[in-house]
Amino acid sequence: MTYFLQLVVTGFSLGIVYALVAIGFVIILKCSEVFNIAQGHFVLIGGYLGYTFLVAFHLPIWACLLMAMATAAVMGLLIERLTLRPLVGQPVLAVIMMTIALASILEGLATLIWGGEYKTYHGLLPTLSLHIGEISVPSESLIGLIVSGAAVTILMLFFHYTKIGLAMRATAEDLQVVQSAGIKATRVYALSWVIASVVGVIGGILLGGVSGVMIPLANVGIKAFAVVLLGGLESIGGAIVAGIILGILENVAAGYLDPLLPGGGLANVFPFIVMIVVLIFKPHGLFGQVRIERI
């Protein structure tokens, strides 16, 4: 029983991180209908940025966060302006290939700048620890919970109480109406990329502080797709719920089934199995909108 609960708690912390990555994905998707395959690479860049500012520049944590967020904002702006703006109105495949190409370039840049090596700044982030009975709650899950909770709250407030937030929600609803109301859709697109890259970078700093940064960190992005599909493409709340569900499921399944399988590695493939099942039986996820198509 303790083993099971421990698996659940570890899975929960994993799920929170998935959810954080998935939120960035959902924001871009909602506002500009772009499926950002490179979301995981924002996390990767975030991890390395954390290393640069904390270890190489010896900045305090708050300055590091501010600097990383500023860098992320610039990165998001540049990416949107240079690569995605020319593709507005192009078919889905072109846009997706663009984000795949972006992912490739970001990975290449990370390799070039930071050598693609394992970097860690463990102990530089504030650590929390909590023990409930025999179960230890890892610091990453507490920090992840706090940060993603804060991120979601801020985003919710932003979407509901600011004018540009309202514009972003409206753009998600109907582009034509928004444009005829005089809202600049391009500004909304740019902002959605800035938010997504900032969220991704924050996730990267957190992950990097706990388990170190390496190129495979970007695979978090691929797992986040399973989360997004399970939660429903358009739902931020759905992404959080699905992230936690998937993290727990993955960890529990791997914990119990891996010893039975010769090759192991179930945790890596589990999100994809969930993905296929969701796609076949419930393509719109738990909280997604069911689209009705007309000619």
Next chain:
Amino acid sequence: MGRQRGTFLENYAQDMAIIRTRLQWAMLFIFLLLLFSCPLFLSDRALTVMTMIGIAVISVHGLNILTGYCGQISIGHAGFMAVGGYTSAILSAKLGWPFWATLPCGALGAGVAGLIFGLPSLKIKGFYLIMATIAAHFIIVWLILQLYGLTGGGDGLAVSRPEIAGFTVKSKGSYFCLVMAFACLATYTAQNIVRTRAGRAFVAIRDNDLAAEVMGINLWSYKLQAFFIGCVYAGVAGVLLVHYYAFASVDLFPFMDSVWYLGMLIVGGMGSTLGALFGAIALKLLDELVTVVGPGLSAIVAPQAAASMGLIAHGLVIIIFLIFEPRGLAHRWELVGAYFRLWPFSHEERE
């Protein structure tokens, strides 16, 4: 499609012919002669590169039918190649089947895998389908690693070089000819498949699936057919790849290959047989360029520059093509061809 001035089409067969004039026949003949005599005057290194190009061409033709013509985006093509390669490897290594028997089995195996993972395409499209095919790739690779007794798992599986009619295809030159023969066959069949009833149905589904269904096209059947055909090509490519290295391993089928096959389609031009050809050649040559320039760059800039350059170069090429030449090299080729056909007059008889 433009044709030389003074070429008149007098019957249906002439209208449908892919190669119309004597000049074109002669050019094709010379091209094939040159291609198959390459082993006589090219180095082993160049032959290896061209063999890899040939295998990529076969695979991309399949992806072109599936994605370029039918509009069903697949980022799991390397996974389907792995199914074909492993099916053939298992049959030849464990059961001792000859190459000519394992090749169709490998192709069929990949086709069936394509059918299975194509099933979600009946309900979903666009991004959802991309996710399903990405999942397909990872699940296939995981299964191969799991079925240790059958596939050798992470250790891989040694297979013998193919033997056809008593002749072992051992040297680089002979293997090059084998791959090129298949590449030519693949190009020929791909160009013709898209001109059949099924090919026209694929285009209708790509352009508007609802309208296609209303027109009486059986979506269920044709989408699965597209997956089957596309994956059969992938299977053949996988079989050839595995037999080339005489070794089956999941490392031969990395996920990024699936992505680059799609990239080849973008660079070459989607929905065009010529485009698949051009794209495969262009990106494989880019790979080669990176391998050649990489070490020098590493010495100048930083040791990791070679590794990062491949990724950045691929990404940049795809971005540039998406923004500036979304219809790919095939379109540019046609424009250049038209320019020379029309020169020095700037008009052409309308067809």
